[in-house]
Amino acid sequence: MNLAIRKEGLGWRILRNIILLIGVIIIMGPLYLVIVNSFKTIEEAGKGFFSFPQALHFSNYAELLSKGNYWRVVWNTTLITTGSVIIVLIINPTVAYAIARNRHKKYYKFLYLYILLGLFVPFQVIMLPLTKIMTNMNLLNPFGLILLYGALSLTRGVFLLVNYIEGMPTEIEEAARIDGCSTFKIYYLITLRLIMPMLVTLVIMDSLWFWNDFMLPLLILNKAKEFWTLPLYQYNFKTEYSFNYTMAFTSYLMAMLPIIVIYAAGQKYIIAGLTEGAIKG
Numbered sequence: 001m002n003l004a005i006r007k008e009g010l011g012w013r014i015l016r017n018i019i020l021l022i023g024v025i026i027i028m029g030p031l032y033l034v035i036v037n038s039f040k041t042i043e044e045a046g047k048g049f050f051s052f053p054q055a056l057h058f059s060n061y062a063e064l065l066s067k068g069n070y071w072r073v074v075w076n077t078t079l080i081t082t083g084s085v086i087i088v089l090i091i092n093p094t095v096a097y098a099i100a101r102n103r104h105k106k107y108y109k110f111l112y113l114y115i116l117l118g119l120f121v122p123f124q125v126i127m128l129p130l131t132k133i134m135t136n137m138n139l140l141n142p143f144g145l146i147l148l149y150g151a152l153s154l155t156r157g158v159f160l161l162v163n164y165i166e167g168m169p170t171e172i173e174e175a176a177r178i179d180g181c182s183t184f185k186i187y188y189l190i191t192l193r194l195i196m197p198m199l200v201t202l203v204i205m206d207s208l209w210f211w212n213d214f215m216l217p218l219l220i221l222n223k224a225k226e227f228w229t230l231p232l233y234q235y236n237f238k239t240e241y242s243f244n245y246t247m248a249f250t251s252y253l254m255a256m257l258p259i260i261v262i263y264a265a266g267q268k269y270i271i272a273g274l275t276e277g278a279i280k281g
Helices: 001-036 044-048 058-066 069-101 106-120 123-136 142-152 152-167 171-178 183-194 196-212 215-221 230-235 245-265 267-280
Strands: none
Touching: 001 245, 044 245, 058 245, 069 106, 069 142, 069 152, 069 196, 069 230, 106 152, 123 142, 123 196, 123 215, 142 152, 142 196, 142 215, 152 196, 171 183, 183 196, 183 230, 196 245, 215 230, 230 245
16 A cells, blocks of 8 residues: 555656656747857857857847947836836726725726726737727827836736735724724825735736737837837847847847846745735635
8 A cells, every 4th residue: 555655656756747847848948049049150040049059159249239229229128117017006006905995885896897807808809999099199109108008907916906905804904094094094004015925926027028028019119119129129130031040039138137137036026925815815
């Protein structure tokens, strides 16, 4: 009996390790290609993507960083990402708190369900109407893109934060209200601090989206080249008849580095936020 259990446990461990190994290969394979090919010349890249370069060529990085418009694109991406994150931090927790503490009322219940409908509508369905509306409002610029990100992030943010706030005990807020705190003070001094793990999780997830997004900048900023973001700039390495792989991979790696650092720094908050959210829910 014990021997059978040990064999079964050994077999499960082997299967689990094989699955984990396959997952690591799938995730690390593209990253390996990006890093290796960023140090190759065009001739070496044409001979094979998976082979190591004969020598580490840093000329791709020097050429990329010496381009004047590259730093302009980095600034545009940083500005749009930062502005969108600020809107997320202001609007999402405020709306979620109002809904969570008044969800027994019909208006807030309807508002919550209406916002959640955005989770079930594919972006391709609203893509053309959204572009038409932004065109009519003369918002085909970074400011319009920031507003769009803030609005589109509301569905996921409200969904996560409402459930998180409803799982928190109300006794602390009631005690603060008895002591004379207003609703705004309770929200600012108590609730915001208690939901910080989930809020940081949401900010990091949205930052990954804002920084790496291609479709919305393509729709909103396509005609305004001076406002292009990194994904649009990277797409420029592809022409009708050729694709500069080495420069493209170099730009991919440079674009990944800041967001990888942010994700690594906030990883513990993501795990804590999602774990506590699951327990509270």
